[in-house]
Amino acid sequence: MNDWTMTRVQDRLELAAGVFRQMPDVKPQGYFNAWPDYLHSFADQVGQEPKMRQPRPSPRMISQADEAMLWLHWLEAEDAKLLWLRANGKPWKPICWQFGLSRTAATRRWHYGLAVIVWRLNGRKPPLRRSMDFVIKRARTGPRVR
Template identity: 70%
Template sequence: MAEWTPAIVEARLESAADVFRSLPDVKPQGYFNAWPEYFHSFADQVGQEARMRRPKPGPREITQADETLLWLRWLDPADARLVWLRANRKPWKPICWELGISRATANRRWQYGIAVIVWRLNGKRVPSKRSMDFVVAKVTP
C-alpha cells in the first residue's frame, strides 16, 4: 500500500468491527439441547418479512481484522477504547459518559488516535515532544 490516510484507517477499523460482530457467538462446551429443531411451515411464515443473513466472514477478512486490532496497541488504553468504540459506530454521547470526557475532548483524542495509527503505518515515529494538534495536522490534508 502506498500511503495510509485517516479515511483508509477508519474504514479498516470499521470493517474489523463488522467482522468481529458477525462472527458466531462462543457457546458453552459440554451442554447440548435435547429439544428437536422446530421448522416453521409456510402457514407460519405468511406475512412475515424475509430475513436475509450476511455471509460469515472468510479467513482473509478475519486475518485482516486481527491485524487491524493490533494497531490499537500503539495507543493509550483510553484512546484505544475510544477509537474502538467509534469503529463499532457507538454514538458520541454514550462514549463521553463512559469515559467521563466532553464531546470536544473525545473528538480531539479520537483524531489523535487515528493520526498516531496513520503515522505508524506509514513508517514514521510519532514525535513525543510535539502536541496532539501537530500530529493530527501532519496527517490531514
C-alpha cells in the same frame, strides 16, 4: 510503502468491528441444545418474510480485522477503547459520559488515536514532545519533502 490516511484507518477499524459482529457466538465446549427442532407448517409461514443473514466474513476480511486490532496496541488503553467504540458506531454522547470528556476533547483524542496509527503504518514514529494538534496535522498532510 502504503500511504495510509486517517480515513483509510477509520474504514479498516469499522470493517474490523463489522467482521467481529458477524462472527458466530463463542460457546463453551460441550454446548448442545436438547430442544427438538420445531417444524413450521405452511400456515405458520404465510405472510412472513424470510430472515436474511449476512454472509460470513471471508478469510481475508478476518485477517484484515485481526491486523486492525493489533494497531490498537500502539495507543494508550483509553484512546484504544475510544477508537473501538467509535468503530462500532457508538454515539458521541455516551462516549463523552463514559470518559468524562467534552465532545471536542473526545473528538480530538479520537483524531489523535487515528493519527498515531497513521504515523506508525507509514513507517514513522510520532514525536513524543509535540502537541496532539501537530501529530494530527502531520498525519493529514504527510511528511515534509525537503
